[in-house]
Amino acid sequence: MIRAFLRAVGPDRARPLAAALALTAFVSAVQGVVFALLVPVLERLLGPAPGTAAPWALALAAATAVYAVLRAASLYLNFRVGGSISRALHHRLGDHVVRLPLGWFTGARLGELNRIATEGVSRTTSLPVHTYPPLADAVVTPVVAVAALALFDWRLSLACAAALAVLWMVFDLSSDAVGRGDAARDAVADEAADRVVEYARAQPVLRAFGRDERGRTSLDRALAAEHRTARTLLFRAVPALFAYSFAVRAALTGILAFTLHLALGGTLAAPTAVALLVLAVRFAHPLSAAAEHGASLRMAVNGLARINAVLDARPLPEPAEPTPPRGALVEFDAVRFAYDGEPVLDGLSLRAEPGTVTALVGPSGAGKTTAARLLARFHDADAGQVRVGGVDVRDIGGEELSRHVAVVFQDVYLFDATVADNVRVADPGATLEDLERVAARSGLDRVVAELPRGWDTRVGDGGTSLSGGQRQRVSIARALLKDAPVVVLDEASAALDAENEALLTATAVGLAREGRTVLVIAHRPATVAAADRIAFLDGGRVAEEGTPGELLALDGRHAAHVRARERARGWRITAARP
Numbered sequence: 001m002i003r004a005f006l007r008a009v010g011p012d013r014a015r016p017l018a019a020a021l022a023l024t025a026f027v028s029a030v031q032g033v034v035f036a037l038l039v040p041v042l043e044r045l046l047g048p049a050p051g052t053a054a055p056w057a058l059a060l061a062a063a064t065a066v067y068a069v070l071r072a073a074s075l076y077l078n079f080r081v082g083g084s085i086s087r088a089l090h091h092r093l094g095d096h097v098v099r100l101p102l103g104w105f106t107g108a109r110l111g112e113l114n115r116i117a118t119e120g121v122s123r124t125t126s127l128p129v130h131t132y133p134p135l136a137d138a139v140v141t142p143v144v145a146v147a148a149l150a151l152f153d154w155r156l157s158l159a160c161a162a163a164l165a166v167l168w169m170v171f172d173l174s175s176d177a178v179g180r181g182d183a184a185r186d187a188v189a190d191e192a193a194d195r196v197v198e199y200a201r202a203q204p205v206l207r208a209f210g211r212d213e214r215g216r217t218s219l220d221r222a223l224a225a226e227h228r229t230a231r232t233l234l235f236r237a238v239p240a241l242f243a244y245s246f247a248v249r250a251a252l253t254g255i256l257a258f259t260l261h262l263a264l265g266g267t268l269a270a271p272t273a274v275a276l277l278v279l280a281v282r283f284a285h286p287l288s289a290a291a292e293h294g295a296s297l298r299m300a301v302n303g304l305a306r307i308n309a310v311l312d313a314r315p316l317p318e319p320a321e322p323t324p325p326r327g328a329l330v331e332f333d334a335v336r337f338a339y340d341g342e343p344v345l346d347g348l349s350l351r352a353e354p355g356t357v358t359a360l361v362g363p364s365g366a367g368k369t370t371a372a373r374l375l376a377r378f379h380d381a382d383a384g385q386v387r388v389g390g391v392d393v394r395d396i397g398g399e400e401l402s403r404h405v406a407v408v409f410q411d412v413y414l415f416d417a418t419v420a421d422n423v424r425v426a427d428p429g430a431t432l433e434d435l436e437r438v439a440a441r442s443g444l445d446r447v448v449a450e451l452p453r454g455w456d457t458r459v460g461d462g463g464t465s466l467s468g469g470q471r472q473r474v475s476i477a478r479a480l481l482k483d484a485p486v487v488v489l490d491e492a493s494a495a496l497d498a499e500n501e502a503l504l505t506a507t508a509v510g511l512a513r514e515g516r517t518v519l520v521i522a523h524r525p526a527t528v529a530a531a532d533r534i535a536f537l538d539g540g541r542v543a544e545e546g547t548p549g550e551l552l553a554l555d556g557r558h559a560a561h562v563r564a565r566e567r568a569r570g571w572r573i574t575a576a577r578p
Ligand SMILES: Nc1ncnc2c1ncn2[C@@H]1O[C@H](COP(=O)(O)OP(=O)(O)OP(=O)(O)O)[C@@H](O)[C@H]1O
Pocket: 106, 339, 340, 344, 362, 363, 364, 365, 366, 367, 368, 369, 370, 371
């Protein structure tokens, strides 16, 4: 546990944390000495010569004073370390995730990250303050006291050591049962949280299709699973905690009986027996409380494992000496790529020249978006090369690649800030003139003119106060402001109005005429027709390639795909009529 803890907080915080934990254990050991000193003091006080207790009583008073000072220092240190660990864990997680490949950020991972950053971190930071000290008291103090007891009576010391060993085993088993149940509950709680968010997000779809009851099936299933695992955890935890508590009482009864047996047999003086009984009873509480803290410890250990799993996720390797791209030529050379063993790109080869628009078309799931993600290095290809300006994207270096390639994805994310701030993400130093220049080209100027506070209008969480088309214009304006030589536009597959559709096509062509390499993941006939070249992807490779005219004349798969789309559009129009 301690190793996982030190690893999670990182090298900078590991030393103060280790010092705080070591001091806490030392304080518990001093407490063991204090308890052990009770034996000679009581033994002498209750014996025939109470005056001989004075030196032991002095030693006890001194040890108690040392203990009190150290305990206060340790508490202070633990609180300080606990607070700084919370900040350190958030920083470490934040610093680490920004280096992870964008392909790492799936919906499920984001939900898990949210729970780790809140519940996982808070459980972990309470460890040095609330969990570790009572556990050290329950483990270190009895061990030291039992070792010191050997100085007074080795038989009792041995009996207590055996009782502690049995208790340790029961403790381990019981907290292990709680820990396993908690890990299972964590997994289903993640699933349930994801389903709740999905259910809330899907409301427009569910209401439009009148499926509000059936739409809850997956949510109900996830909540039922969470309820079941919570119940299992309860059924496991209660007997486990009860078994441990029973074991503590049984062990103490055994020690009391053994002490009485020795005293009645005449091999242990009565005052010593009384002193030992006081000592044994003194341990009942911390030992019983250990079970509860052991369970919290296991839960915190689960939280630590999840934190360390995120920190162990490897960023894509950066080149030791980055090579800047020489131009804006984009090449895919026999690229293979699989998501979790599921092949998506299977020998994709493609060339997109500067000054041209290349439309990536093909059936859904053909791998068009995946190809764009490899170009922006969300993931690395499993085989083959993706090159920009003749240089493998793996050799360009993250920052340089990001300067060279601008991507406008369908799922545009806007920050809860002003329109101006959202466009300035591409260039924080951009002036208002710069913003107006890119706004004029992306059609954002018309959006800004209609907004109540113009550029200073806040867009809401995730840009919710803007329409899909307006959000896409902000995103295109960002890409223009970035002034990258390679631009990838992922055309929205959802319906766009005619104005937005025409705007996207015009932007793509305009960018290409300025000498940029433009790749469009195209869904609309107008965009495809405006492209200089078309690459028709199917089964993870280019099945047909050529100019729009060439491919239509070929009357092959692309032409069939276009006809099928036209038919589908025709059906939609017919179906929409009353
Ligand atoms: N993050 C992911 N994890 C696992 N599989 C994925 C992931 N993203 C996409 N896929 C799968 O990879 C395949 C190709 O997806 P991709 O989005 O590249 O296709 P596409 O041609 O862009 O499709 P569309 O036109 O529908 O957007 C699909 O089968 C998809 O389910």
